[in-house]
Amino acid sequence: MASVTLQxxxxxxxSLRILHGxxxxxxDGEFVVLVGPSGCGKSTLLRMIAxxxxxxxxxxxxxxxLVNDVAPKDRDIAMVFQSYALYPHMDVxxxxxxxxxxxxxxxxxxxxxxxxxxxxxxxxxxxxxxxRQLSGGQRQRVAMGRAIxxxxxxxxxxxxxxxxxxxLRVHMRAxxxxxxxxxxxxxxxxxxxQIEAMTMADRIVVMHDGFVQQVxxxxxxxxxPSNIFVAGFIGSPGMNFLPATxxxxxxxxxxxxxxxxxxxxxxxxxxxxxxxxxxxxxxxIQPAENGALKAEVxxxxxxxxxxxxxxxxxxxxxxxxxxxxxxxxxxxxxxxSAEPAALHLFDPMSxxxxx
Amino acid sequence: MTxxxxxxxxAGRRRKRRLSHAAIEPWLYLSPAIVLLVVVLLVPxxxxxxxxxxKFSAFKSEYVGLGQYQAMLSDQVLGQALVNTLWWTVASxxxxxxxxxxxxxxxxxxxxxxxxVQAVVFLPWAVPSFLSGLTWAWLFNPxxxxxxxxxxxxxxxxxxxNILSDPATAMWGPIVANIWFGIPFFAxxxxxxxxxxxxxxxxxxxxxxxxxxxxxxxVTLPFLAPTIVITVMxxxxxxxxxxxxxxxxxxxGPAGSTSTVPVYIYVSAFKSLDKGYASAxxxxxxxxxxxxxxxxxxxxxxxxxxx
Ligand SMILES: Nc1ncnc2c1ncn2[C@@H]1O[C@H](COP(=O)(O)OP(=O)(O)OP(=O)(O)O)[C@@H](O)[C@H]1O
Ligand SMILES: [Mg+2]
Numbered sequence: 255m256a257s258v259t260l261q262x263x264x265x266x267x268x269s270l271r272i273l274h275g276x277x278x279x280x281x282d283g284e285f286v287v288l289v290g291p292s293g294c295g296k297s298t299l300l301r302m303i304a305x306x307x308x309x310x311x312x313x314x315x316x317x318x319x320l321v322n323d324v325a326p327k328d329r330d331i332a333m334v335f336q337s338y339a340l341y342p343h344m345d346v347x348x349x350x351x352x353x354x355x356x357x358x359x360x361x362x363x364x365x366x367x368x369x370x371x372x373x374x375x376x377x378x379x380x381x382x383x384x385x386r387q388l389s390g391g392q393r394q395r396v397a398m399g400r401a402i403x404x405x406x407x408x409x410x411x412x413x414x415x416x417x418x419x420x421x422l423r424v425h426m427r428a429x430x431x432x433x434x435x436x437x438x439x440x441x442x443x444x445x446x447x448q449i450e451a452m453t454m455a456d457r458i459v460v461m462h463d464g465f466v467q468q469v470x471x472x473x474x475x476x477x478x479p480s481n482i483f484v485a486g487f488i489g490s491p492g493m494n495f496l497p498a499t500x501x502x503x504x505x506x507x508x509x510x511x512x513x514x515x516x517x518x519x520x521x522x523x524x525x526x527x528x529x530x531x532x533x534x535x536x537x538x539i540q541p542a543e544n545g546a547l548k549a550e551v552x553x554x555x556x557x558x559x560x561x562x563x564x565x566x567x568x569x570x571x572x573x574x575x576x577x578x579x580x581x582x583x584x585x586x587x588x589x590x591s592a593e594p595a596a597l598h599l600f601d602p603m604s605x606x607x608x609x
Numbered sequence: 610m611t612x613x614x615x616x617x618x619x620a621g622r623r624r625k626r627r628l629s630h631a632a633i634e635p636w637l638y639l640s641p642a643i644v645l646l647v648v649v650l651l652v653p654x655x656x657x658x659x660x661x662x663x664k665f666s667a668f669k670s671e672y673v674g675l676g677q678y679q680a681m682l683s684d685q686v687l688g689q690a691l692v693n694t695l696w697w698t699v700a701s702x703x704x705x706x707x708x709x710x711x712x713x714x715x716x717x718x719x720x721x722x723x724x725x726v727q728a729v730v731f732l733p734w735a736v737p738s739f740l741s742g743l744t745w746a747w748l749f750n751p752x753x754x755x756x757x758x759x760x761x762x763x764x765x766x767x768x769x770x771n772i773l774s775d776p777a778t779a780m781w782g783p784i785v786a787n788i789w790f791g792i793p794f795f796a797x798x799x800x801x802x803x804x805x806x807x808x809x810x811x812x813x814x815x816x817x818x819x820x821x822x823x824x825x826x827x828v829t830l831p832f833l834a835p836t837i838v839i840t841v842m843x844x845x846x847x848x849x850x851x852x853x854x855x856x857x858x859x860x861x862g863p864a865g866s867t868s869t870v871p872v873y874i875y876v877s878a879f880k881s882l883d884k885g886y887a888s889a890x891x892x893x894x895x896x897x898x899x900x901x902x903x904x905x906x907x908x909x910x911x912x913x914x915x916x
Contacts, residue, residue: 335812341831352817
């Protein structure tokens with residue numbers, strides 16, 4: 255096991271810069287999830303840790319060792335690919351034991367280690383099968399098994415669950431998490447699915463356009479997103495954003511486009527007349543008899559456990575999330591209230607969090 | 610219960626009768642194609658085989674049973690032609706395949722000017738075999754071609770003479786021309802097969818610790834195997850029956866040293882005018898090649914049943 259350290263890692267394809275100086279410290283035994291929209295450079299970063307892509311700038315260390323110019327096989331890592339990349343002409347046990355075979359391990363050693371990994375993953379009865387004779391979920395397990403058998407310092411996963419159906423994905427998510435709990439191997443996991451990130455990660459790294467936006471514990475990102483991008487990316491249903499202007503008559507208020515006012519928390523570095531973007535999580539804006547905000551309900555989505563409304567406030571569609579069931583119907587006029595402490599304020603120019 | 614069973618049975622019988630209609634119907638739709646295939650493919654084949662039981666002379670032909678086949682047994686020239694054919698096929702195929710594979714592997718890697726090299730590599734295929742035969746014959750001719758002088762300068766030959774006029778070396782002339790002519794075939798087909806290998810497989814192997822050579826033998830080759838078997842089979846048959854180059858360059862000479870079976874068939878049919886004997890030799894070649902193809906397909910079954 256080992257830590258992974260990235261220092262100002264850059265990646266260029268020709269004149270095109272894909273990664274702009276990524277700094278990241280992954281502790282020994284940590285499960286870190288890289289998340290971001292398609293094309294943000296997550297896979298590229300992971301492949302650079304694996305040694306499959308050249309490093310254009312900066313330093314990558316595994317443990318204490320600088321690995322910029324170390325071949326993939328000498329980095330002591332294992333990778334699980336989105337396509338699984340199983341060798342189609344080898345059966346499951348050969349697929350899993352291939353790396354040991356190449357290391358010229360004893361046949362008995364290979365057999366015991368493959369056997370143990372197969373048992374752990376419930377693949378015992380498939381050892382003689384070819385990949386094409388397996389279901390998608392079983393192939394995914396074989397790919398995991400191939401990684402486990404090597405007993406590497408670091409596991410790298412590139413969207414390993416995205417080819418599975420929704421139910422199996424949830425199941426495998428828990429299984430990978432349990433596996434990490436047993437093995438405690440440092441893991442870097444790439445996904446574009448923020449729910450996967452939230453449920454699996456010790457720490458999440460949110461990326462966008464080749465920049466790291468924020469690094470932190472899942473709930474830390476949820477509670478204190480450092481900019482509009484992270485605020486909108488983390489959480490489902492996503493955060494609502496309302497453009498507003500600050501008005502400072504005694505207490506500070508945010509004045510929305512239609513003149514409605516939202517009480518702001520105290521002690522923020524705001525000036526009268528500042529333009530701000532107010533972020534509101536759907537569960538933090540609730541129907542209330544004497545609520546300050548007037549809104550019209552457009553859509554009601556009853557989910558049984560909870561209900562989601564889409565209402566219009568100051569010309570913007572806003573999602574409201576309430577637990578349980580509700581008698582509110584589309585077309586109803588409602589009053590809503592929000593705790594000042596639950597508001598997230600952002601600078602609309604830079605997108606950065608205020609306060 | 611009985612009621613239900615008999616019901617099902619009678620339904621089954623009815624379906625069977627309808628099935629026989631259904632069984633014939635597709636053949637009716639196919640019949641034009643089948644008739645065409647029979648006329649175009651089978652009729653000439655049967656006529657050719659039937660010739661092999663006859664003896665032809667200037668104005669008549671007579672039935673001689675297996676007489677032509679008996680004559681083959683004691684035909685020294687045919688024996689020589691069979692040996693020549695084997696030599697010509699194996700040498701051409703060996704070099705075509707390995708040079709083609711090497712070229713395909715090179716062209717699979719990105720480098721500057723790859724498009725251009727690709728176009729040049731595939732050029733020999735666009736040249737008519739007749740023309741390339743002539744060109745190579747000229748290249749080997751010491752009066753107008755440079756090759757004998759180069760061989761002499763390299764010390765491979767004592768004198769800058771034409772290798773095509775020496776029975777000991779004459780076969781190498783058409784073989785070299787044939788190699789040049791056949792490399793693109795292997796390069797194209799193997800390159801296409803190489804391109805179909807997912808790059809992640811190579812990456813997984815690299816992470817698993819495979820050296821480039823191990824990646825080639827454990828990942829690339831198993832993927833190429835089905836293509837290799839098929840192309841080698843097709844190519845063997847083409848080369849074994851390919852007479853243009855030899856005929857243009859040496860006409861089977863000197864002293865029959867480059868006479869392969871197809872050349873011998875041609876000479877028997879159109880120079881000795883014994884169509885019957887030529888047909889018998891052709892049937893022999895056909896049988897040998899079919900046996901070869903069957904053997905290779907059997908090997909393929911056991912070897913590459915996975916992919
Ligand atoms: N070989 C290449 N040449 C040029 N640009 C490339 C190359 N490979 C990737 N890119 C670019 O690098 C960027 C990041 O790609 P990457 O595969 O890391 O994205 P990603 O975050 O993994 O996205 P996804 O979620 O779709 O897998 C993309 O904009 C892509 O177009
Ligand atoms: Mg990706």
